[in-house]
Amino acid sequence: MTEKPESQFGYVVIASRRARQLQGGARALLEHPRSHKSTRIAMEELDKGLLQYEVPELPDGSGKDGKRKRSEK
Numbered sequence: 001m002t003e004k005p006e007s008q009f010g011y012v013v014i015a016s017r018r019a020r021q022l023q024g025g026a027r028a029l030l031e032h033p034r035s036h037k038s039t040r041i042a043m044e045e046l047d048k049g050l051l052q053y054e055v056p057e058l059p060d061g062s063g064k065d066g067k068r069k070r071s072e073k
Contacts, residue, residue: 004046005055010048014053018042 022038
């Protein structure tokens with residue numbers, strides 16, 4: 001995927017993982033980032049659609065809202 005995540009939580013998770021990559025020595029995907037901070041660069045890359053990521057499938061027995069349904073005993 002190259003579009004922004006649907007939720008703020010997803011946005012933060014993806015941007016933080018990319019920031020860790022940048023801190024570990026990965027090169028920025030932007031030629032002229034507006035900031036030198038890895039978190040800002042990651043956010044800018046995500047906003048511009050430069051990052052590719054996969055959204056994991058929800059596990060069986062969970063609702064769309066992320067809450068698990070109670071199993072019947």
